[in-house]
Amino acid sequence: MMDRILTNKWSVRIISLIFAAILFTSVTSTSTNVTNVTDGVYVDVINNVPVEVYYDKDNMNVAGVPDTVDVTISGPKGLVQLAKTQPNIIAYIDLTNAKAGTQSVKIKVKGLSDRLKATVNPPTTKVTLAEKVTKKYSVDVELNKSVIADGYQAGTPKTDPKKVSITASKEILDQIAYVKATVSDEKDQKSDFTTKATISAFDANLNKLDVEIDPGEVEVAVSVSKIGKTVPLRFQQSGNPADKTVTITSITSDDEKVTVIAPESVTDTIEQITIPIDVTQTTADKTIEVSVPVPTGATSVTPTSVKVKITTGKKQSDQSSNGANEGTGQPKEESPNVTTPDTETGNETDEDKEDDQTDTEDTTKQSSTEFKDIAISIIGLVNSDSFSTAFLNPASGKVNITISGLKTEVDALGRNDFNVVANMSNLQDGTHTIPLAVHGLASKFTFTLSQSKAEIQVTKKVADASDPVLN
Incomplete structure (x- = not known):
């Protein structure tokens, strides 16, 4: 059957015609973005055509285009x-003869052949034409965190000029x-520097506004000062080994300074940091990691x-020790960076032993004390002069600490031996819940705050604008 069809010339012609029709339809239907063909008229869409607007740019401002x-x-x-x-093709709005105010205008096109028809989507738009006004504004400088090196702080930046139009x-x-x-190009500055920064205007939600700024760039001078001080570490032996045959010969660290x-004003009063090292459970040489306390x-x-x-040694008998000391005529050597507890020699009476036992109980007894109404200090707020802060919770801005x-x-602690702080680094205006920390309290103490977080509202002070000048 198939052979008869293929040998018939009319069958072959009909099949060829069908294949030609299929091929023609395939080619025409895949023409780029052609969406419709009617009576030889082709229709297509050109997306994202930029819109130009013609108006008196020297004296007027337009919005809504x-x-x-x-x-x-x-x-x-x-x-x-x-x-x-x-x-x-160019889409445009002609406002050369339009009056100030809000109005609906037609969007037109040009640049097409006269034989083409164009339809714009959307065909119209609502625009606002207004007279330009010029005001002078003070400039706030914003420094990125990476601009200033660790251990240094920036003073109040100064701009030249101080105000822009x-x-x-x-x-x-x-x-x-x-x-x-905004200053962002400089990195890890440790000394005063001057740079240039571009000016931008923002609304209350930090949306950038389309405005004309003159000059568009200002010179920024920033003073930088060191806020850190390097001081030596000293390790103080706390207690004695429980094993009476063990002695502490030295307490050392590769980190001799911090x-x-x-x-x-604070670093001027700090000459060294002393860290107590508990050796009561020490039986042999060992290395431990200890926290460095933050000074008040x-x-x-x-x-x-x-x-x-911690380096240890073994005690010799009293007789051997005394003989050795007497033979050499030298006092027992002590490590230069470790302070050991004072000891007394001589015969002890029963009354002395009772007093020693009472003293031992007093020094090992645990105790707690509560300090009330400790003010929370806010730290880390960049350009703090440009913001105002208010405590929402606690409203008083104070907490209790045990x-x-x-x-x-x-018993020896006072209210000035520590600070309760809320670190607001890298935060802008708004309401923030900040974890509270205690600075200056030695690591040997534990503490509990009446609340662990504070809710603080940060408000940006309104930009200073001078009287308007009409163009």
Whole structure:
């Protein structure tokens, strides 16, 4: 049957015609983006055509113009495809003779062949034409965190000029909440520096506003000062080994110094940091890691912890020890960076032993004390002069703290020996819940706060604007 069909010339012609029709349909249907063909008229869409607007740019400001529109074109296939591949089409709004105010205007097109028809989507838009107003604004400088090196702080940046002129419609000018010069190109500065920064204007939600700023760039001078001080570490032996045959010969660390981050008024009073080392459970040489306490009034220390090597020895009999000392005529050698507990020699009476036992009980007794209404200090807020802060919870900005430790050491604590702080680094205006920390309290103490977090509202001070000048 198939052989008879293929040998018949009319069958072959019909099959060829069918294949030709299928091929023609396939080619025409895959023409680029051609969406419709009616009576030889081809239709296609050119997306994202930029919109130009013509108006008195020297004296007027316009808002509400869309960035782009879609244009549907129709006409002969060749011209449609040419318009797609070589887009000369321009969408525009003509406001040269328009009056100030809000109005609906038609979006027109040009640059097409007269034989093509164009339809714009959307065909119209609502725009606002307003007279330009110029105001002068003070400039706030914003420094990225990476600009200043660790252990250093920036003073109040100064700009030249101090104010810039911003031109826009009154409606847009009323939206300006911040005028900022952001410094980000500089890195790890340790000394005073001067750089240039571009000016931008923002609304209350930090949306950038489309305005004219003159000058668009200012010179920023920043003073940089060191806020840290390097001081030596000293290790103080706490207690004696429980094993009476073990002695402590030295307590040392490869980290002999630390840097204290604090204002100069605080670092001037710090000459060294003493860390107590508990050796009561020491039976042989060992290395331990201990935290470095943050001095009162300081923000932090670097490093925050150090490794300490405890070297031990074995006690000789009293007779041998005395003989050795007498034979050499030299006192027992002690490590220069370790302070050992005072000891007394001589015969002890029963009364002395009772007193020693009472003293031992007092020094090992645990105790707690509560300090009430400790004010929370806010640290880390960049450009703090540009913000105001208010405590929402606790409303008083104060908390209670209970500190526990050895009774003799807890009893010696005062309100000035520690600070409760809320670190607001890298935060902007808004309401923030900040974890509370305690600075300056030695690591040998434990503490409990009446609340572990504070809710703080940060408000940006309104930009200072001078009287408007009409163009």
